[in-house]
Amino acid sequence: MTTIVGIMSKEGAVLSSDKRASKGFFIGSKITQKILKVDDTLAVAIAGQVSDAEYLVNAVRAERSLVTLQRGYPLTVKETTKLISNVAYQGMKSYQPYFAEFIVAGVDALGPHVYVTDMSGAVSAEDFVSSGSGSPIAYGVLESNYKPEMTLEQAKVLGTNAVQAAMERDPGSGNGIDVVAIPSLVIAPEVQQRRN
Amino acid sequence: MESQQAGRMPYFYGPEGALVQVDFALEAVNRGSTTLGIRTDEYAILASQLKPTRPLIDPAEKIYQIDEHLGATGAGYIGDVLKLIQELRLGAQKHRLTFDSLVDIKTASEELSSYLHQYTIYAVRPLGASVIIAGSDPLGIQMYQVDPSGTYFKGSGFAIGAGSERSLDVIQRGYSPGLSLDELVSLATKAIKTVTQDESQIEFGVVSKTNRKFEKLTAPLQTVR
Numbered sequence: 241m242t243t244i245v246g247i248m249s250k251e252g253a254v255l256s257s258d259k260r261a262s263k264g265f266f267i268g269s270k271i272t273q274k275i276l277k278v279d280d281t282l283a284v285a286i287a288g289q290v291s292d293a294e295y296l297v298n299a300v301r302a303e304r305s306l307v308t309l310q311r312g313y314p315l316t317v318k319e320t321t322k323l324i325s326n327v328a329y330q331g332m333k334s335y336q337p338y339f340a341e342f343i344v345a346g347v348d349a350l351g352p353h354v355y356v357t358d359m360s361g362a363v364s365a366e367d368f369v370s371s372g373s374g375s376p377i378a379y380g381v382l383e384s385n386y387k388p389e390m391t392l393e394q395a396k397v398l399g400t401n402a403v404q405a406a407m408e409r410d411p412g413s414g415n416g417i418d419v420v421a422i423p424s425l426v427i428a429p430e431v432q433q434r435r436n
Numbered sequence: 437m438e439s440q441q442a443g444r445m446p447y448f449y450g451p452e453g454a455l456v457q458v459d460f461a462l463e464a465v466n467r468g469s470t471t472l473g474i475r476t477d478e479y480a481i482l483a484s485q486l487k488p489t490r491p492l493i494d495p496a497e498k499i500y501q502i503d504e505h506l507g508a509t510g511a512g513y514i515g516d517v518l519k520l521i522q523e524l525r526l527g528a529q530k531h532r533l534t535f536d537s538l539v540d541i542k543t544a545s546e547e548l549s550s551y552l553h554q555y556t557i558y559a560v561r562p563l564g565a566s567v568i569i570a571g572s573d574p575l576g577i578q579m580y581q582v583d584p585s586g587t588y589f590k591g592s593g594f595a596i597g598a599g600s601e602r603s604l605d606v607i608q609r610g611y612s613p614g615l616s617l618d619e620l621v622s623l624a625t626k627a628i629k630t631v632t633q634d635e636s637q638i639e640f641g642v643v644s645k646t647n648r649k650f651e652k653l654t655a656p657l658q659t660v661r
Contacts, residue, residue, distance in 0.1 A: 311573075322537075
C-alpha cells in the first residue's frame, strides 16, 4: 500500500507521500507520517512494513550522528543509503527480510541526491522515483512532467500532483499529502555529474 | 628495572604510574629505522630509511599503500608494523563496504589507535611499532601519528624511530607551510641523513591535494640523492 515519491531538482530534493496506513481492507490510520526526518539535510520516505522501516531509519539516524562526530563531517546521502541497504541485504540473506522500500533524499557537499533502496539491498540513484502500491499511477504523472531543470517549488508541486493522482485511483493510498523539500546548501553541480 | 620485584604476576603500572610495558614498546620504536612525515596544505610526504641489508637481500618495504587516497609508514619491529598496516588496509576496505566511500584519515587513525589500546589493558605484549598515516579526505590533506600506547597525534611534522628527536628538530627548523614537493623531499632527506649519516636508501610516499592519491615516490628519489 502507500504512495511515496522522491524528486531531485537543481535546488534541492523533494519527498512526498500520502497519509494512509492500511490493515488489509481496513484503513488503520489516516494521519501516518511516511516521511521520516533523519536530520536537517536528509529525510527518508518509507513504504511497506512500518515497523521494519522505522527500525532501520532509527538505526541509521544514530549511525549518522556517530559518524559525523567521529570524523568531523557528515555522511553523504549515498553513504547513508548504503548503510540502510547493507542491513536490508543481510536481512534478505538470513531469511528475515525487512519488508520495506526507502526513498532517501538529501543534500550534501556535492549537491542534492535522491536514492532508492529496497529489501534486496539494491541501491540506485534516481532523478525521480516512486514506490508503494500507488507508484504506477504516480509514475504516469512523473514521467510526463519531470524536467531536470525544475526549481524546488516546481518539484514540490510535481510531488504533490503525483501523489494526488495515485490517491484518486489506488485504494491503498489516501487521506492527504505530506511534502518535504530539502534545499541544497551548495550550488548544484550538473545533473549529469550526479549520475556517475 | 623493577621486574624482579614484580615477580611472576603481570604488571601494568610502574611505581611512578607509568605503563611499564608501553614504555618498553616505545623504546622498541626508538630502535627502529628513522621514519618521518611532513604535511602542508598541498602535500603530505612520508619518508623512511631503508635499513642496509646484505647484498642479496632486498630491503623491506617501508612505505605502504593503504588505499588509493591513504598511505602509511612505520618504525619498530617490522612484524608489528606489518600487522598494523594490515589492520589499516582492512579498515579501509571495510569502510568501502559499509559506506561505499573512502575512509577518512581521522577514522582510520582512531581505529588503529583503538586497536593498539587493547594491547595496553591486558597482560599481553603491546606492539612495538609506531605508524605515521597520511592521506586526503574531504577535510583536506591530513597526517596522524599513532603510538603503541594507543595515543594519536594530528599534525604537520612527525618523526619516529632512531634519532627521531634530532630528525624532528631538522623538520621543525626547515618547515614552512608553503613548501613545494621537491622542497619537502629534500627536507625529509636532510632530516633522515642527519641521523643516519651513511648512504642508506630512503623510501618516499606522497599524497597531493590535486589528485587526492597516495603514491610511492621512486623517480624523484634518484634526483634528490
